Amino acid sequence: MVSDKVHRPPTQPYSCMSELWVEKHRPRSVSQIRGQSSAVERLVVYAANIDFPHLLFAGPPGTGKTTAAMALARDVFGEGFRENMLEMNASDERKLESIRTKVKQFARTAPLHGADFKIIFLDEADALTNDAQGALRRIMEKYAETCRFILSCNYSSKIIEPIQSRCAVFRFRPLPDDDVKRQIEHVAKEEGVELDDDACIAIVDISRGDLRKAITALQVAAALNPHVSRAMIYETNATAPPEALQAYLLACREDGFHAARRRLRELLDKFGLAGTDMVNQLHRELYNSEFLSEAAKLDLTELMAEIDFRLVEGGGEDLQLDAMTARICQALSN
Numbered sequence: 614m615v616s617d618k619v620h621r622p623p624t625q626p627y628s629c630m631s632e633l634w635v636e637k638h639r640p641r642s643v644s645q646i647r648g649q650s651s652a653v654e655r656l657v658v659y660a661a662n663i664d665f666p667h668l669l670f671a672g673p674p675g676t677g678k679t680t681a682a683m684a685l686a687r688d689v690f691g692e693g694f695r696e697n698m699l700e701m702n703a704s705d706e707r708k709l710e711s712i713r714t715k716v717k718q719f720a721r722t723a724p725l726h727g728a729d730f731k732i733i734f735l736d737e738a739d740a741l742t743n744d745a746q747g748a749l750r751r752i753m754e755k756y757a758e759t760c761r762f763i764l765s766c767n768y769s770s771k772i773i774e775p776i777q778s779r780c781a782v783f784r785f786r787p788l789p790d791d792d793v794k795r796q797i798e799h800v801a802k803e804e805g806v807e808l809d810d811d812a813c814i815a816i817v818d819i820s821r822g823d824l825r826k827a828i829t830a831l832q833v834a835a836a837l838n839p840h841v842s843r844a845m846i847y848e849t850n851a852t853a854p855p856e857a858l859q860a861y862l863l864a865c866r867e868d869g870f871h872a873a874r875r876r877l878r879e880l881l882d883k884f885g886l887a888g889t890d891m892v893n894q895l896h897r898e899l900y901n902s903e904f905l906s907e908a909a910k911l912d913l914t915e916l917m918a919e920i921d922f923r924l925v926e927g928g929g930e931d932l933q934l935d936a937m938t939a940r941i942c943q944a945l946s947n
Contacts, residue, residue, distance in 0.1 A: 638796075646680060647795075667780040669780035671766050672787075678736075686734070697725055703738045703739075733760055739771035746773045811843040852894065853880050892924065920934075
């Protein structure tokens with residue numbers, strides 16, 4: 614039986630933070646990418662042909678967009694791929710001037726070492742202003758012979774249509790739980806981490822298909838002790854375990870406002886939750902509550918959406934969470 618207590622280092626701390634495991638275990642070739650079979654099949658063909666059109670990778674964070682871009686560049690150019698590649702984070706340099714200077718200057722120079730083209734990778738391209746995207750479209754047209762653009766974004770709807778129409782679009786989806794579990798078990802084995810079975814399940818639960826988040830969660834917990842338990846995963850990743858959220862909902866129904874409010878404060882303090890974290894985690898867990906009727910779940914979903922909006926708009930966190938607790942108590946007592 615696995616203990617719920619966090620395992621603390623007996624003598625010396627376990628050193629595992631000298632290198633980010635996300636980078637250490639990043640696939641180096643497109644053929645090594647897991648969980649995005651439809652995208653990988655097409656990218657493998659591009660790598661074999663050493664040629665491809667402009668590409669647009671769209672999908673949630675942690676699903677392999679940056680990994681795919683880097684792996685494709687390495688497959689095409691070899692280990693010296695960075696000499697023919699410009700990588701920019703568009704959320705940091707989202708204005709028109711960055712596109713006109715850095716991108717255009719790189720695009721107009723000839724490829725090195727006999728390569729047929731260079732690669733310009735713009736991460737988080739949906740953060741570019743419309744003016745910057747307009748300038749980017751013109752550069753993509755002008756230097757199409759010597760440059761291939763790879764754009765990654767969370768929301769393809771924020772990319773202007775003239776750019777989308779010039780790209781082959783790839784949709785990256787959250788990884789299936791089984792793929793995340795296999796990869797976490799592989800990384801744990803490679804790093805000499807003893808990972809409890811229920812700890813692995815907890816990592817899959819909190820990552821929600823984001824492999825980068827899953828590997829980071831494992832490394833953060835392993836920095837405390839090479840024996841990673843379920844309790845460590847939740848306590849080190851600002852996530853409340855499902856049973857704690859269920860207990861809060863049950864307190865709202867059976868114990869009244871003051872008891873539910875105390876339980877809420879305990880959750881916030883113990884797991885370091887922000888207001889929006891609490892609302893979103895509670896919403897995800899809502900549908901696993903067997904003691905709530907379908908009608909109650911619908912009403913509470915609408916309530917949580919309203920509270921989340923107020924928090925995002927700058928509403929006071931304590932007041933909004935107390936108001937949510939009061940209304941949940943009221944709804945469940947009827």
